Amino acid sequence: xxxxxxxxxxxxxxxxATLLMLFQRNPVKAAMLMLAALLCTAGIYLxxxxxxxxxxxxxxxxxxxxxxxxxxxxxxxxxxRDRPAPGRISRVLGLAAAAVILIELMKVSAGLxxxxxxxxxxETGTLGIAKQLFGRFFFQFELLGLVILASIVAAAxxxxxxxxxx
Amino acid sequence: xxxxxLAAISFLLFALAAAGFLTCGSLVRMLMFLELMLNAANIxxxxxxxxxxxxxxxxxxxxxxAAEAGVGLALIIALxxxxxxxxxxNIKELKG
Amino acid sequence: xxxxxxxxxxxxxxxxxAGFLVNGLAGKKLLGEKAGGLLGSAAILVSFVFxxxxxxxxxxxxxxxxxxRDTLYTWIxxxxxxxxxxxxxxxxxxxxxxxxxxxxxxIHIYSTGYMKGDAGYNRYFAYLNLFVFFMLVxxxxxxxxxxxxxxxxxxxxxxxxxxxxxxxxEKASAGKKAxxxxxxxxxxxxxxxxxxxxxxxxxxxxxxxxAALEQNAPLLAHTAVLGMAAPxxxxxxxxxxxxxxxxxFPLYVWLPDAMAGxxxxxxxxHAATMVTAGVYMLARLHFLYELAPGALxxxxxxxxxxxxxxxxxxxxxxxxKKVLAYSTVSQLGYMFMAAGAGAFxxxxxxxxxxxxxxxxxxxxxxxxxxxxxxxxxxxxxxxLRRQMPYTFLxxxxxxxxxxxxxxxxxxxxxxxxxxxxxxxxxxxxWGFGVLTAAxxxxxxxxxxxxxxxxxxxxxxxxxxxxxxxxxxxxVLAVLALAGGFLLKDRLPVFLEPAARAAENPLGARLMLIxxxxxxxxxxxxxxxxxxxxxxxxxxxxxxxxxxxxxxxYVDEIYGLLLIKPLKAAAGRVLFTLVxxxxxxxxxxxxxxxxxxGAGRGLRRLQNGRLxxxxxxxxxxxxxxxxxxx
Numbered sequence: 001x002x003x004x005x006x007x008x009x010x011x012x013x014x015x016x017a018t019l020l021m022l023f024q025r026n027p028v029k030a031a032m033l034m035l036a037a038l039l040c041t042a043g044i045y046l047x048x049x050x051x052x053x054x055x056x057x058x059x060x061x062x063x064x065x066x067x068x069x070x071x072x073x074x075x076x077x078x079x080x081r082d083r084p085a086p087g088r089i090s091r092v093l094g095l096a097a098a099a100v101i102l103i104e105l106m107k108v109s110a111g112l113x114x115x116x117x118x119x120x121x122x123e124t125g126t127l128g129i130a131k132q133l134f135g136r137f138f139f140q141f142e143l144l145g146l147v148i149l150a151s152i153v154a155a156a157x158x159x160x161x162x163x164x165x166x
Numbered sequence: 167x168x169x170x171x172l173a174a175i176s177f178l179l180f181a182l183a184a185a186g187f188l189t190c191g192s193l194v195r196m197l198m199f200l201e202l203m204l205n206a207a208n209i210x211x212x213x214x215x216x217x218x219x220x221x222x223x224x225x226x227x228x229x230x231x232a233a234e235a236g237v238g239l240a241l242i243i244a245l246x247x248x249x250x251x252x253x254x255x256n257i258k259e260l261k262g
Numbered sequence: 263x264x265x266x267x268x269x270x271x272x273x274x275x276x277x278x279x280a281g282f283l284v285n286g287l288a289g290k291k292l293l294g295e296k297a298g299g300l301l302g303s304a305a306i307l308v309s310f311v312f313x314x315x316x317x318x319x320x321x322x323x324x325x326x327x328x329x330x331r332d333t334l335y336t337w338i339x340x341x342x343x344x345x346x347x348x349x350x351x352x353x354x355x356x357x358x359x360x361x362x363x364x365x366x367x368x369i370h371i372y373s374t375g376y377m378k379g380d381a382g383y384n385r386y387f388a389y390l391n392l393f394v395f396f397m398l399v400x401x402x403x404x405x406x407x408x409x410x411x412x413x414x415x416x417x418x419x420x421x422x423x424x425x426x427x428x429x430x431x432e433k434a435s436a437g438k439k440a441x442x443x444x445x446x447x448x449x450x451x452x453x454x455x456x457x458x459x460x461x462x463x464x465x466x467x468x469x470x471x472x473a474a475l476e477q478n479a480p481l482l483a484h485t486a487v488l489g490m491a492a493p494x495x496x497x498x499x500x501x502x503x504x505x506x507x508x509x510x511f512p513l514y515v516w517l518p519d520a521m522a523g524x525x526x527x528x529x530x531x532h533a534a535t536m537v538t539a540g541v542y543m544l545a546r547l548h549f550l551y552e553l554a555p556g557a558l559x560x561x562x563x564x565x566x567x568x569x570x571x572x573x574x575x576x577x578x579x580x581x582x583k584k585v586l587a588y589s590t591v592s593q594l595g596y597m598f599m600a601a602g603a604g605a606f607x608x609x610x611x612x613x614x615x616x617x618x619x620x621x622x623x624x625x626x627x628x629x630x631x632x633x634x635x636x637x638x639x640x641x642x643x644x645x646l647r648r649q650m651p652y653t654f655l656x657x658x659x660x661x662x663x664x665x666x667x668x669x670x671x672x673x674x675x676x677x678x679x680x681x682x683x684x685x686x687x688x689x690x691x692w693g694f695g696v697l698t699a700a701x702x703x704x705x706x707x708x709x710x711x712x713x714x715x716x717x718x719x720x721x722x723x724x725x726x727x728x729x730x731x732x733x734x735x736x737v738l739a740v741l742a743l744a745g746g747f748l749l750k751d752r753l754p755v756f757l758e759p760a761a762r763a764a765e766n767p768l769g770a771r772l773m774l775i776x777x778x779x780x781x782x783x784x785x786x787x788x789x790x791x792x793x794x795x796x797x798x799x800x801x802x803x804x805x806x807x808x809x810x811x812x813x814x815y816v817d818e819i820y821g822l823l824l825i826k827p828l829k830a831a832a833g834r835v836l837f838t839l840v841x842x843x844x845x846x847x848x849x850x851x852x853x854x855x856x857x858x859g860a861g862r863g864l865r866r867l868q869n870g871r872l873x874x875x876x877x878x879x880x881x882x883x884x885x886x887x888x889x890x891x
Contacts, residue, residue, distance in 0.1 A: 094188025
């Protein structure tokens with residue numbers, strides 16, 4: 001009961017934070033709103049008995065990624081000056097597209113009303129996750145290592161290029 | 167409780183992030199909304215998927231999101247120093 | 263049917279094809295003249311030996327079961343429509359195959375001498391071998407579709423060989439004329455075949471081989487198409503095809519022009535074999551024609567008219583080959599007359615004898631032309647009997663045979679035809695037949711007299727043909743002299759074992775009349791070709807002379823009525839509107855313009871702006887979701 005209420009409240013909080021982000025001029029404030037949305041999401045994970053994920057959400061998203069964003073915003077003065085650029089028509093079209101996507105997704109997931117979720121707060125399944133990662137998804141997991149390596153190399157290359165090109 | 171409200175929350179977050187992505191016009195913000203879209207998808211994954219596997223997958227998606235943010239921000243910084251702007255409108259190198 | 267499986271049949275067909283491939287692909291460079299000619303002739307010899315072998319095997323079978331079959335593979339299979347690439351060897355095919363391979367062999371040997379030194383020597387033998395192959399496909403085919411392949415193939419070879427000396431535009435255009443005129447007839451043939459198949463399939467008998475067709479044809483007897491009985495319509499359409507291939511009125515016009523080809527080709531294709539394909543087709547499908555008495559009447563009247571008409575034109579031709587060409591048209595008319603009278607074996611008999619004596623006459627004419635270094639005008643010849651004694655004697659044999667002198671081959675076959683025509687066509691048709699016999703005797707005599715007798719016109723350089731040319735002629739001369747006598751009883755019985763020879767009480771008298779007519783024609787020719795008499799007649803009958811000399815202006819009438827409107831239509835409508843306007847303008851340039859326009863339009867979308875791309879992408883996703891859900 002309390003978990004259900006928590007999910008609703010946290011979900012509403014995340015949605016509100018995202019909505020406010022849409023109208024926020026200041027990029028650092030927008031980043032803070034994004035941080036709020038991500039923390040709400042961490043709460044939802046916790047309510048869903050995914051404690052490991054909740055912790056990682058805080059560490060990776062709210063910690064690492066947010067820090068990256070703040071750094072990026074601070075080192076690029078252009079990020080402060082930017083205006084809501086697109087014209088009225090493309091704004092309306094973008095909102096309409098998002099609305100249509102939302103409505104259609106809701107429609108298609110109407111069948112989920114019949115699916116019951118296991119209620120209650122359960123023990124964290126870290127061992128299960130570990131078994132999945134090093135068993136069934138071992139190959140994908142190793143590939144993911146490659147992806148991260150590639151992204152590190154790419155980021156380093158871009159940074160070096162910036163330095164050599166005046 | 168059934169699965170529908172969770173799906174609804176994740177779709178709502180996704181749609182709001184998509185609306186932001188389509189309307190903001192600034193590269194940094196676009197990347198932020200992109201992360202939020204990924205995050206919304208992640209919620210649906212964890213809430214609706216088969217339990218231990220979906221959590222394992224969500225974990226890997228965190229890693230992908232982190233990599234994406236890293237490369238994306240590196241690109242943005244490079245672009246900002248090259249074009250002196252971050253408005254998508256003004257970056258038209260690929261114009262045909 | 264398994265008992266009659268006879269795998270040797272394909273070996274009759276293959277040697278000419280092999281000869282064509284070797285001579286056509288490797289000829290000039292690898293083989294050279296001598297080996298090429300030898301190879302071409304040897305291929306036909308092998309084919310002839312196999313045909314003779316098959317013939318003797320056929321004879322050893324009981325009379326009622328004389329049929330050998332060889333199925334190579336299933337050619338077409340679509341639904342309940344199935345056609346095999348199959349060949350049959352029955353008495354009719356046997357006669358045709360022996361004539362085709364035999365006469366071809368002689369003419370190949372003759373050609374080694376005649377074509378000596380020609381630049382296209384190997385090409386010539388390649389074409390000639392290909393022709394023999396297709397002709398054998400035609401006569402050995404076991405269903406009308408395979409027959410049609412041969413039918414078209416010989417048409418192609420005819421075109422190639424008429425236009426053999428393609429550097430001369432007149433000769434090339436003669437080839438085109440033959441091809442296009444044949445095409446008109448082939449259209450009728452094809453429509454007839456399709457009608458036959460579709461009606462038979464509708465009647466529940468889709469089998470195509472000739473035996474099945476013969477069995478099933480009566481199913482159509484009461485079907486009506488376009489207000490006509492189906493067999494009549496089909497028979498008439500097929501006959502229209504035959505008028506093209508066998509040069510009957512109104513499609514005969516290509517044959518005289520076909521003389522532009524080398525003379526051995528005229529002898530082989532345009533006298534002995536290909537032009538008789540129509541007669542063969544009628545004999546092959548006789549069961550269909552027997553269901554359609556109206557069509558038979560049309561066949562007989564067309565044959566009669568063509569025979570007479572062509573003989574009249576032949577009277578005054580100057581060109582030695584043109585005389586023989588019109589004579590061929592006329593003799594083919596005889597064959598159709600016989601077929602129309604229901605006497606298919608008589609028409610095949612005449613086909614055989616005609617193959618002998620007309621090939622002989624053509625080869626003789628070729629020998630004369632060879633000796634005169636290309637001269638074809640008879641009025642510049644004369645007195646050649648001294649320079650070319652062998653050719654003269656051999657040609658005289660052909661002359662006597664075609665003129666219907668008793669005891670020779672032309673006499674027997676012509677007499678048999680006239681007798682049958684009298685029985686079923688009545689005295690009028692018979693009368694025209696006899697008149698044509700007299701005219702035939704007249705123009706062949708005139709040919710011989712102008713060429714070999716009388717005074718020479720200053721051509722001391724004329725020389726006798728080499729042995730390679732006179733030897734085949736000698737063989738043909740023997741056949742022309744004795745063939746009729748040897749075959750007159752055997753061939754009809756061989757072809758139609760069931761039919762009994764009914765003696766016509768009037769037979770002897772009819773024979774007497776036709777023989778008299780022939781002899782009168784010969785005598786008249788000797789008299790009227792005297793210079794004084796010829797000049798007198800020419801002046802006295804000037805309008806008629808002009809009319810006949812200009813071949814009744816048929817070519818000019820066709821030109822005015824058909825070719826000119828067609829050319830105009832082709833120029834105005836097809837070229838200007840369809841080709842230049844629609845195809846070039848709209849389709850070719852239009853496609854380019856459409857691409858250019860589309861590119862210009864799409865270039866605006868490709869604006870390089872990330873947010874626009876994202877918007878379009880999202881709109882696409884939304885539309886797709888909306889569409890699917």
